[in-house]
Amino acid sequence: MLSPFTACPGLFYTTPAQDGILSRLRIPGGILNSEQFRTIANIADNYGGGYVDVTNRANLQIREIKQEINIEVLQRLQKLGLGSINPAVDHIRNIMTSPTAGIDTQELIDTRPLVKAWDEYMIKHSHLGGLSAKFSVCFDGGGKLSVKNCPNDITFIAVLGDEGGRKEPKFFPTGKWGHNLVYLILHLCGGEQEKLSANTGILLTPEECIPVLAALAQVYLQHTDSNSRSKPRLREVIHNLGREYYLQLVQEQLSSYKPHLGTKLEYQNLTHKRKDAKFYIDKNKKIYHLGIHRQKQVGLFYIGIVLPLGRLQTWQMRGLADLAAKYGSGNLRLTPWQNLLITDIPQQHISEVETEITHLGLGYSAININSALVSCSGKQGCAAAATDTKSHALTLGEYLETQITLDSPINIHFSGCVKSCAQHHQGDITFLGVNIKAENETLEGYQVYLGDDTLQQFGRQIYENVTFADLPQLMNRMLKVYQIKRVSSQESFREFANRYDISELKQLFSVQSI
Secondary structure (H helix, E strand, O other): OOEOOOOOOOOOEOEEEOOEEEEEEOOHHHEEEHHHHHHHHHHHHHHOOOEEEEOOOOOEEEEEEOOOOOHHHHHHHHHOOOOOOOHHHOOOOOOEEOOOOOOOOOOOOOOHHHHHHHHHHHHHOHHHHHOOOOOOEEEEOOOOOOOOOOOOOEEEEEEEOOHHHOOOOOOOOOOOOOOOOEEEEEEEEOOOOOOOEEEEEEEEOHHHHHHHHHHHHHHHHHOOOOOOOOOOOHHHHHHHHOHHHHHHHHHHHHHHHOHHHOOOOOOOOOOOOOOOOOOOEOOOOOEOOOEEEEOOOOOEEEEEEEOHHHEEEHHHHHHHHHHHHHHOOOEEEEOOOOOEEEEEEEHHHHHHHHHHHHHOOOEOOOOOHHHHEEEOOOOOOOOOOOOOHHHHHHHHHHHHHHHOOOOOOOOEEEEOOOOOOOOOOOOOEEEEEEEEEOOOOEEEEEEEEEOOOOOOOOOEEEEEEEEHHHHHHHHHHHHHHHHHHOOOOOOOHHHHHHOOOHHHHHHHOOHHHO
């Protein structure tokens, strides 16, 4: 290991947790092959707790590590393409893109080459290891399974040439502009305390993205003390410099070695209404990262598999690796919603794949209660957590499966503290862990929030200090009332809750109303 511990773990940088040492494997774009998946399962068995967790950045975490992983094992992972071949940058956050890049029927551009190009650039430039480990980049190809609302420092979003009603690009001009050409709009993280990125109005060709990204990172690095243990986030640097001045420095950086990209950076803020990620459901309530979906390749399909709370046992990993190799192309894709896709399945094999997924104790239905159930590691794995969120979420999921049948996904988020590590957007329902002082003991409990309040991190608070013992029955009442009182089967839980104020909702969810 290069460093005993770091706040942001990588393959060569470990982090202590309540349940042992934590190691995180960076998976650029979230794409793995069967051999890589089996190798990770072996490491989780030999060094960890016999399972892996998929994160909300499409990484894999191995937990409960009790001894240092052998250097030969780490080198084998590097040879397999897992973990950077340059350990100096291995701790930098994963590069994100849509899990369906290259197979999405509606995408404007396959972003996998951009992910690969930026990963290779970082590998060749060790000095980028001096940036904050939380430095994050995302490429969105403009398809139906979007990742543009996932929090990132820098996001490139694909658009067609007439985006914003403009026929001529004003930024980094490179030639003829056309309606059928694809460009990428640069979004930058907001101010010092803001998590959502803002549209800069800068449009780039795909070829321009990596040099522009390199310049953005270089200016960031120039305003970072490489000797300081605590590195500033990019949003802090932008806040201190001002966005326009930061972009001016980026333009100067570009002009010094890429003069053909233009010499004058004009700043314009195009208007784009931003919405929180809501599991990407279309008007027909089709969820695109779970279930069976047609690929743009003729005759092929992908299937999104539900991983309860993002966790996979190693025997399930080997089973999925075998399944992907037998029926698909051997590829598996991790998603930022903590589940997994198997791609390139011929139509004639879909029923066999469905059967084998069931035999692995997993499902693929978007209306499974576990399909949108999210939890952080809880106090078993994190000292900051007030409650055992992981086991509480599993218990709630098992209880609700016996009590109610959903016909649309409902995002239920357990967070052990206010940091909200497992999910950055507001859930339909959020449970925030708290300690409740009883007469002779301290009980684990939750504050209960409903989504859609731009002024509050988790949404509108409806209950406080609900013990976990009372939570399953309360949740059961809430879901049953929703199904009874909604205006139609097309009304989401969030839309239903927004029609009432807090006092009305409390009355609806009371025991007397059922």
